[in-house]
Amino acid sequence: MKHVYGVVPSRRLGRSLGICPIPFKTCNYSCIYCQLGRTTRMTNSRSAFYPPEEIIKEAEDFVKKYGEKSFDVITVVGEGEPTLYTPIDKITDGIRRLTRKPLVLITNGSLLYNGSVRKEVSGFDIVMPTLDAWDEESFKKINRPFRELSYKEVFRGIVDFSRKFNGEIWLEVMLIKDYNDSIEALRSLKGRIEMISPERVYINVPVRPPAEKGVEIPEKSRIEYARKLLSAMSIENLSVSNFLSSENDAIKAVIEIIKRHPMSENDLKEFLLSEYDEKALERFFSLESEKHNIERCSYHGKVFYRYIQRREKR
Template structure:
């Protein structure tokens, strides 16, 4: 499958079937914590990257194979609101199934009236808000030049007025960037203006785009939870292991997951219970020799990461 992955387990979305409607690492931000590395297709122009019908054909196929799905999640290796066919895609998926649709987005394009209207049929929208000032926004998310935080927030507010379903906001907390009490209080003020249904805090559990990014200490996370009135998903998602397409060779299965996020050795082992650790190590070594993946040390752990220069 080119556009569909999973289902993957998610704390917020249960058993989630992913749809990726955009080319790899196409985004209007290049966040310092991005687990896909620095943005290579840095753009704020919406495009019809792929035909909607091609994606829908794969969705039909996946729905025939997978019956118990909690959410169909539009996400991808970048920013899904950049896909010009998004509105049509949502409508056509709605015709196929009653499974709820979630969209994971940075939310920048919610500043546009047409984009807000296009996603009204979604059941849950999960945008990101990591900063309260333009300066902090530029330091953490490094948005495309014409994107301003003030317009993004205004877009969130306008979207809230017309969107009747759920908005679950995520805040990525980074040590010494946005985890101090003042920043947390200012972010909370913005959340109060947007009026979201839920707030989640997360931390960069996987190797980030910039190696100097660090996870806040646990005492600051406790304070953050209180101030932001948020639930923490920090450290949780990484414990969950993706399900894979058992039909394809282990080589492809590993590569497909690593294109979406890095994995630790132990996680790769759990994916293939019928293979010995020695066999899996040898497979990983082969992939490394082919220059497809590389080991990265982060937070005292070794991760395998996809080398995006090979795309």
């Protein structure tokens, strides 16, 4: 399947069926911590990258095959920024006809200043925007946005949206050592978060290989300080024991997952053995990984596998 992936276990959402409406690494940010690597398709223009019917059909096929009981939520999430897709409301409308399960949008929140985007995403139950920066300088350092995006406008957009949205806002902060984990930075973030007044705040840390070297997890004591100051919950490492894929082919299944979630070697082995068999494991480890755009890398003493793509010519 091209657009539907998982079911992926999520500590915040339970078992999440993912829907990706945009091409790989299409984004208007190039965050230093991005687990998908540097942005190869940097754009701030919204587009119907695929017909909505094609995306809805895949979701329909999944629900028919595995049933609604196989997932807790449907999450629209990009291999980049999903609100670059338009008309996103056509997708939500189509999915609403398939299931009553909650519909969640994971977004960097950058386009919520745009009235059309706000209208199109108003049908979600939960919107999960990101806020890692507190001013223009920190925004440029951490999120490295498309040149025309300003912090002021993006932040104002999230605040305005949160005031009118009928669903819940669950805000996520990626905490990075020496970038936004100082006491001053955290106090500034607290002020910003209070203006958004989200239903929940989550603190995440870069547990998977980041796009840039030097991106590190803050000290435990600092994460705890931030958690208390921001009245947040912290996201712990995810378990992959409940991964499910609708792909019959094990290699395709792994690629579909690592396009969105790089996997540690242990998690990958566990997934292949529980969902497929030893032969699939052997096949995976004898692949010429470059041919399949798979990169093997080490991070914090663990080996990870992630999907890479060469930068597109512009």
